[in-house]
Amino acid sequence: MTDETPPFWETTPLEQMSTTQWESLCDGCGRCxxxxxxxxxTDEVLFTDVACRLLDTTSCLCTxxxxxxRRVQDCISLTPEMLADxxxxxxxxxxxxxRDGEPLPWWHPLVSGTRDTVHEAGVSVSGRVISERKAGMLEDHVVDWPGEAPRDAFCRTRPPRR
Incomplete structure (x- = not known):
């Protein structure tokens, strides 16, 4: 029998997480x-491959x-209360x-211990997007993939290399 304590994200309600815990749930994919x-x-959300001007399109980190x-008027600070809407x-x-009680996948930094796995798994936007400064009309950049999960994205363990 193991005496491992479950990770905080499996035991702490979102509303009770510390700022550090909450922020660490972000996988750094850059899709948001x-x-x-x-x-x-239709009220349907159409995704684009156009990134906020502050997103480093390689590392997927905000610059x-x-x-x-202050710099991007419509940038939001996500809160637990907002997740419902x-x-x-x-x-x-x-x-x-x-929020949905699902496990974090193998590539999530909290599971893997590194931010590199979000890129390795093909979940991040790294190398797949253009900055808003260069894009032109958003309507010309509508794509489906940001709203979809890559193959093997929900695996609990790293799938074998193909």
Missing amino acids: CLHKLREDE DYEHRQ IDWLPPTCGYVLV
Whole structure:
């Protein structure tokens, strides 16, 4: 019998997490930093491959996280209360998975111990997006993949290399 304590994300309600715990649920994929459009007639979310100007499109980190909301007017600070109403987070999002009582996958930094695995698993936007400074019309950049989970994304253990 093992005497392992379950990880905090399996035992602590989202609303009771410390700031450090809450922030660590972010897997660093960068998908939430992509521009989205909302279809007027259907209210459907349309994903684009256009990144916020502050997103480093290789590392998927915000280049000015501390001041992002001053610099980007529509940037939000995600809270547990907001999770019930937001419909544009990717299905692989750590916040969504924990909210729904699902396990974090092998590539999540809290499980793997490194931020590199989110890129290795093909979950991040690294190398797949363009900055808003270069994109032009958002309507020309509508794509499906940010709202979808890559193959093997929900595996609990690293799948064998193909």
